[in-house]
Amino acid sequence: MLFRIRTLIIKELQALFRDRQSRAILIMPVILQLSLFPFAATLEVRNNTLAVFNEDNGREAVELIQRLARAQAFTELINVHSEADVRRVLDRQEALIVLRLPPDFSRDRVAGRTANLQALMDGRRSNSGQIALAYVQQILNQYEADSRPEAAASAPAQPKLVVRHWFNPNLEYRWHILPSLVAIITTLSSLIVTALSVAREREQGTFDQLLVSPLTPGMIMVGKTIPAMLVALGQGTIILLAAVFVYQVPLTGSLLMLYGSMVFYILSLAGFGLLISSVCATQQQAFLGVFSFVMPAILLSGFSAPLENMPRWLQFLDWANPLTHFVIIVKGVFLKNIGLAAWWAHLWPMLVIATVTLGLADWMFRKRLG
Amino acid sequence: MVSWRRLRALCRKETWQILRDPSSNLIAFVLPVIMLFIFGYGINLDSSAVRLGLVLEDHGPEAVHFAESLTRSPYLRVRPAATQADAAADLTAGRTRGFVVVPGDFGERLQRPTDEAPLLVVSDGAEPNTANFVQAYVSGAWGGWQLQRAAERGEPPPAGLNLDARFWYNPSATSRNYLVPGAITIIMTVIGALLTSLVVAREWERGTMEALLASPVTRAELLLSKVLPYYALGIVSLFLCVGVAVVVMRVPFRGSWWVLWGIGSLFLASSLGLGLLISTTLRNQFNAAQAALNAAFLPALMLSGFLYEIRSMPPVIRAVTMLVPARYFVTAMQTVFQAGDVWPVLIPSALFLGAAGVFFLGLTARKTRRRLE
Amino acid sequence: MxxxxxxxxxxxxxxxxxxxxxxxxxxxxxxxxxxxxxxxxxxxxxxxxxxxxxxxxxxxxxxxxxxxxxxxxxxxxxxxxxxxxxxxxxxxxxxxxxxxxxxxxxxxxxxxxxxxxxxxxxxxxxxxxxxxxxxxxxxxxxxxxxxxxxxxxxxxxxxxxxxxxxxxxxxxxxxxxxxxxxxxxxxxxxxxxxxxxxxxxxxxxxxxxxxxxxxxxxxxxxxxxGRMKERTWQIRGAAGNRRQLLARALRRPEVMDGVIQGHTVRVVLRAGAERPDLGELEAGPGAEWTAVAPRFEDAFIEALGGGPGGDSVLAQRMRPVTNEGGVVVAAAGLTKRFGTFTAADNVNFAVKHGEIFGLLGPNGAGKSTTFRMMCGLLTPSAGTAHVLGMDLHETAGLARQRLGYMAQKFSLYGNLSVRQNLRFFSGVYGLSGERQQAAVAEMVEVFHLEPLLDTSAEALPLGFKQRLALACAVMHEPAILFLDEPTSGVDPVTRREFWTHINGVVERGVTVMVTTHFMDEAEYCDRIALVFRGGIIAAGTPDELKALVAGPANANPTMEDAFIALVQQHSTDGGAA
Structure with missing residues (x-):
């Protein structure tokens, strides 16, 4: 039996790697995503433009503006001179924030009164705006603290809050993206290898050949799952190596845990892939089916937005999304050096998903034979 | 060159095929609704309620007072922890995204004039975006509490800087308002490029192309018959999505409908062009689908600026985004939805989309053969 | 003109x-x-x-x-x-x-x-x-x-x-x-x-x-x-095994081509050649030469340089299948319903050891459904399908190990090479190590695949695809061969070669079940079941079926005449009832 399964696996790998085009299909997405995602997928705010509408011409205002000009978040600082200009730069997205210093700004400062400022932001990019606003606020706080040591002495005001970012002290986006990428790449290849290759065998009639041979449906499924696993593990390893050696993401946890969870993750996906293939007659349907599954699965995995922001019913649904659990484990192993308990907390759902999907796929396979 | 009778017949044929294929229906009608809801409700960058651990090591009145104010903050969902180790465990497991330790000497240090707050704040750097919010929200809560405390003591509010922030177009800074227009871009890309990448390849694979080529059909008719039905499908889908976004999801729409239609048409032209070009060149469904995924879908997701800030990308990738039609459509859609018909933004986008459409469709026309070789 | x-x-x-x-x-x-x-x-x-x-x-x-x-x-x-x-x-x-x-x-x-x-x-x-x-x-x-x-x-x-x-x-x-x-x-x-x-x-x-x-x-x-005039003959009334007789005839230098037609053997002589002696062909005492009309096919084969010869190297290499006696494949009350439509309705037949059994019928008559149930690709709604006394659904592995299958359209792995396909199919049937290598080497030699070993299967010329498919089906020396319209769309020369191998392996005791609507193929069968509208409307040897429709209008009907007449008879009966 083992020899027959081995034969199936060898055949599958040969089919995947024999011609140039199919090799390219396995390699291209890895290279493309590896070179694009870490740079493109960032919510940081850099290189933005800050517009200043300075209605005050006092020394205080000029000093503040100079500080703003030195900030890293804004590489460009433009001056606007009228309400109409404010509207124009925001409308045309020439600036992310317009900071307005009212005419009495310097006067208030000198008089020791609270000075008012206004920040106007582009709501079309409100997330970036909020982050940029936090930068501006920090600069203002620093400015305030530096410019009024006497005020700090008189009343105990402690404006500065020191925040330590654990696991990723400089909030590097790449540290967040690359572990997630390990998950995403393995997702695509395990689904494509399982769902599309079964659909292709059906279209080309070779599936019948397998069914009349002494192979059992179970053996055929194993013969589809293991190659998917080998390919996905291989691709996962490439990303892992690139993450550690090229992008310098620290790998703090146990590799054993990482690969252990990857195996079960791929198993649960193979279940989905085989399930999709069992209801599809053609490769086109299988491809579109895989796409319809992968899109929501990736978007809802917590990769692009935090899980806890989702409504409760979606979070509940997300429990059945193996990607959610795997993203948490990969990130945990990479950055947080998670312990066995935290690992297990997200491993057992994958075991349940794998059991259910593989069981269903097996049942569908047998049913379709009838 | 174009006979309306033949064109109509071919378009009708294409329409029947779309309507009868379950997987096309899935992609054209079901997936858009799912995606719309995912982007409308599932993906939320606002972090409106960050889960925050709180370790109270000082039980003095000031510390308790501060803890109460943290708990009352609408932006934070506080989860008390007994010790720092517990809070750290919660953070590691992802149950919280940050924690605040109010140290044993909080009350004392509060009296000492320094510029540093007597608090220990830790965030989960594995989620950088949320970590930024943790910092901003705790910082805001801290500042607010100090002001409140001063007011309660009857002290004059300390003079300082008061920053009044306002979001134009989107006063509540709801991420849905700009994510939904972006999601529509993704949907249009999927319909325009992914679905059409299969259609010409399918005719070659099934041998129907040979029968068509032997009939008096002209090249223009052949091309138009692939463009028009999918254009109609895309436009129907566009208005359907915008309708759902505005009516069901209450996303404000400030532009005019005909501008939406115009920009949508231009974008569809470019993505249909790309899809058909792939299909015509590769003539193989499997490879065409893969190519469309890499050439149309991924760039639309990663490089269009709807989820990720283009300005923060390195210069090389920023340059690449200039060539992605989806980028211009995202900008135009976000503007039409939230800002209205802002011509200085819309016209350059429209020009680029038009050029891309002409380029891709033209190239497809050149690649479309009237013969088998 | x-x-x-x-x-x-x-x-x-x-x-x-x-x-x-x-x-x-x-x-x-x-x-x-x-x-x-x-x-x-x-x-x-x-x-x-x-x-x-x-x-x-x-x-x-x-x-x-x-x-x-x-x-x-x-x-x-x-x-x-x-x-x-x-x-x-x-x-x-x-x-x-x-x-x-x-x-x-x-x-x-x-x-x-x-x-x-x-x-x-x-x-x-x-x-x-x-x-x-x-x-x-x-x-x-x-x-x-x-x-x-x-x-x-x-x-x-x-x-x-x-x-x-x-x-x-x-x-x-x-x-x-x-x-x-x-x-x-x-x-x-x-x-x-x-x-x-x-x-x-x-x-x-x-x-x-x-x-x-x-x-x-x-x-x-x-x-x-016309060029083939007086060169086409039938050997009628021969005793003994007609497949062996055909093989002997084809070994003769005078004979250019030959096929089996029911109980007779049809022979085409080379230009200017004499008929070989019937005694030397061991045709038996009752055998006699009868002149028959030449056909275009004879001329075609001559134009292409003659038929492929009568000896199957494949059969020579095969170990004989032991006769376990009696019925090898049996269908009893076999029925398949798809919704309200009955594709196969109470089909019964039994195939004996070493027989070629044909399922013949028009498109959509239910022969494919029946065939697929027999080799376990479909589950019957009612009735049983037994192969070697086993139900394919219960003892799947055991029975399937002894079964060879060749699908209607080319269904090997197109993007794998010839060698990879051979290795795969032998491996799936449990051949490993030296046995596997020997089996692959043998197939390569028998079917002359050596120069094509590294070619992708889909790039092979049709004739070689056919050979490769047969090689993959017989490598594990099955006791039964299931062939689903094996030579559809294949030219006569390749078809001859294919049937030479089939005849050869049948002589080694392999049982063959075949579906076809190629009349030539039907003639090679020992027995035929004619399937129409889900049921068997006639069964017997090819000669028996032909005899059923022989009449004053057509004293010597071809297989095709028989086929058409029987189907039409049945459809008018069905219409009346």
Missing amino acids: SEPLVILEAVRKEFPKARQSALEGLSAVVRPGCITGLVGPDGAGKTTLMRLMAGLLVPTSGTIRVGGLDPIQDAEKLRELIGYMPQKFGLYEDLSVQENLDLHADLRGVVGAERTEVFGRLLAFTDLARFTDRLAGKLSGGMKQKLGLACALLGHPRLLLLDEPGVGVDPISRRELWKMVHELVGQGMAVVWSTAYLDEAELCAEVLLMNEGKLLFAGQPGELT
């Missing part, structure tokens, strides 16, 4: 990647008012020639004129002139019959009152009027073919190009199609009909016989057949 409509002069066509040119300086004419048959083995260049005439390919050199037009320069005008039916019929399977017709009518500008009239005529002509709402994908092979023809006929073409319209279609549908096309020819149309069925070619007014891109013969088929 009428003026030619198509003139080909020194037409040459080369494809960039091919080693050999597809057409080498071909000159020929096609006349209106008759059917011109385009015949030749696979890869002869028939489809290329069709496409050149349709203006779908550009000739490398030479000139083509269709009705005085150059197919490339005057492409637009040419398309008004031709009707073309490609190999897969070019129908949209997800469109209904009416929608397919509407599309082609619009494309060819058949509108208004003319359209109503033409549709009425074509639907009556093709007998598709009842099925206008049905999706083309749901039609049987024969109906698809008629619809494809109807679409090609819209817009009054002067030249009708039909590329292998008969492949995968049963003899009844083929005969109907032939009649329909014949009527059209009567109206002055020129028809080019490419085919691998040589009985069709025989009926053509003119044939173009091609091989490897060259024209071997152009003219009336009778002229070619």
Whole structure:
């Protein structure tokens, strides 16, 4: 039996790697995503433009503006001179924030009164705006603290809050993206290898050949799952190596845990892939089916937005999304050096998903034979 | 060159095929609704309620007072922890995204004039975006509490800087308002490029192309018959999505409908062009689908600026985004939805989309053969 | 003789990647008012020639004129002139019959009152009027073919190009199609009909016989057949095993070709050769030579250099299968229902050890359903299918280990090499280590696959695909071979070679179950079950079936006559009941 399964696996790998085009299909997405995602997928705010509408011409205002000009978040600082200009730069997205210093700004400062400022932001990019606003606020706080040591002495005001970012002290986006990428790449290849290759065998009639041979449906499924696993593990390893050696993401946890969870993750996906293939007659349907599954699965995995922001019913649904659990484990192993308990907390759902999907796929396979 | 009778017949044929294929229906009608809801409700960058651990090591009145104010903050969902180790465990497991330790000497240090707050704040750097919010929200809560405390003591509010922030177009800074227009871009890309990448390849694979080529059909008719039905499908889908976004999801729409239609048409032209070009060149469904995924879908997701800030990308990738039609459509859609018909933004986008459409469709026309070789 | 409509002069066509040119300086004419048959083995260049005439390919050199037009320069005008039916019929399977017709009518500008009239005529002509709402994908092979023809006929073409319209279609549908096309020819149309069925070619007014891109013969088929006069004989009344007799006959240098026809053996002699002595052939005391009429196929085989010989190296290498006695394959009350439709209804038969058993029937009669139930690809709704005394659903692995299967269309792994396919199929059947290597080496030797070992299976010429498929099916030395229309679309020479192997392995005790609507193949069977409308309407040896329909009108019916008569008899009975 083992020899027959081995034969199936060898055949599958040969089919995947024999011609140039199919090799390219396995390699291209890895290279493309590896070179694009870490740079493109960032919510940081850099290189933005800050517009200043300075209605005050006092020394205080000029000093503040100079500080703003030195900030890293804004590489460009433009001056606007009228309400109409404010509207124009925001409308045309020439600036992310317009900071307005009212005419009495310097006067208030000198008089020791609270000075008012206004920040106007582009709501079309409100997330970036909020982050940029936090930068501006920090600069203002620093400015305030530096410019009024006497005020700090008189009343105990402690404006500065020191925040330590654990696991990723400089909030590097790449540290967040690359572990997630390990998950995403393995997702695509395990689904494509399982769902599309079964659909292709059906279209080309070779599936019948397998069914009349002494192979059992179970053996055929194993013969589809293991190659998917080998390919996905291989691709996962490439990303892992690139993450550690090229992008310098620290790998703090146990590799054993990482690969252990990857195996079960791929198993649960193979279940989905085989399930999709069992209801599809053609490769086109299988491809579109895989796409319809992968899109929501990736978007809802917590990769692009935090899980806890989702409504409760979606979070509940997300429990059945193996990607959610795997993203948490990969990130945990990479950055947080998670312990066995935290690992297990997200491993057992994958075991349940794998059991259910593989069981269903097996049942569908047998049913379709009838 | 174009006979309306033949064109109509071919378009009708294409329409029947779309309507009868379950997987096309899935992609054209079901997936858009799912995606719309995912982007409308599932993906939320606002972090409106960050889960925050709180370790109270000082039980003095000031510390308790501060803890109460943290708990009352609408932006934070506080989860008390007994010790720092517990809070750290919660953070590691992802149950919280940050924690605040109010140290044993909080009350004392509060009296000492320094510029540093007597608090220990830790965030989960594995989620950088949320970590930024943790910092901003705790910082805001801290500042607010100090002001409140001063007011309660009857002290004059300390003079300082008061920053009044306002979001134009989107006063509540709801991420849905700009994510939904972006999601529509993704949907249009999927319909325009992914679905059409299969259609010409399918005719070659099934041998129907040979029968068509032997009939008096002209090249223009052949091309138009692939463009028009999918254009109609895309436009129907566009208005359907915008309708759902505005009516069901209450996303404000400030532009005019005909501008939406115009920009949508231009974008569809470019993505249909790309899809058909792939299909015509590769003539193989499997490879065409893969190519469309890499050439149309991924760039639309990663490089269009709807989820990720283009300005923060390195210069090389920023340059690449200039060539992605989806980028211009995202900008135009976000503007039409939230800002209205802002011509200085819309016209350059429209020009680029038009050029891309002409380029891709033209190239497809050149690649479309009237013969088998 | 009428003026030619198509003139080909020194037409040459080369494809960039091919080693050999597809057409080498071909000159020929096609006349209106008759059917011109385009015949030749696979890869002869028939489809290329069709496409050149349709203006779908550009000739490398030479000139083509269709009705005085150059197919490339005057492409637009040419398309008004031709009707073309490609190999897969070019129908949209997800469109209904009416929608397919509407599309082609619009494309060819058949509108208004003319359209109503033409549709009425074509639907009556093709007998598709009842099925206008049905999706083309749901039609049987024969109906698809008629619809494809109807679409090609819209817009009054002067030249009708039909590329292998008969492949995968049963003899009844083929005969109907032939009649329909014949009527059209009567109206002055020129028809080019490419085919691998040589009985069709025989009926053509003119044939173009091609091989490897060259024209071997152009003219009336009778002229070619005439050369075979007095060289075609049958050995009747032979005692003993007819398969062994055929093998012995084919070993003789005088014999060019031979086939089994029921209980007789048909032999074609080489030019000028004498009949071999029946005693030397060990034909038995009662055997006698009977002269029979030559066929076009005989001439075809001669033109291609003779048949492949009668000895199967494969069979020589095979270990004999021990006779476990009695029935090897049995169906009892076998029934399959899909919803309300009964595809197979109470089918019963038993196949004995070492027998070739054929399931014969028109498209959609239920023979594939029955066949698929027998080899375990479908679960019966009722009844049992036993192979070697085992139910394939219960003791799957055991029974399947002893079963070889060859599917109707090529179904090996196209993107794997020949070697990889051989290794895979031997491995799946549990051959490992030295046994596996020996088995693969043997197949390579038997089927001459050595130079092609690293070629992708899909890139093989059809004949080699056929060999590879057979090799993969017999490598593990099965006791039973299931063959599903094994030689559909394959030329006669390759078909002969295939059946030589099958005959050989049957002599080694292998039992063969085959579905077919190829009458030649039916003749090779020991027994045949004729399947129609889900049930077996007649069963027996080929001679018995022929005897059933023999009568004053046709004293010596062919297998095809028997097939058609029995099916028609049954459909009128069914209609009456």
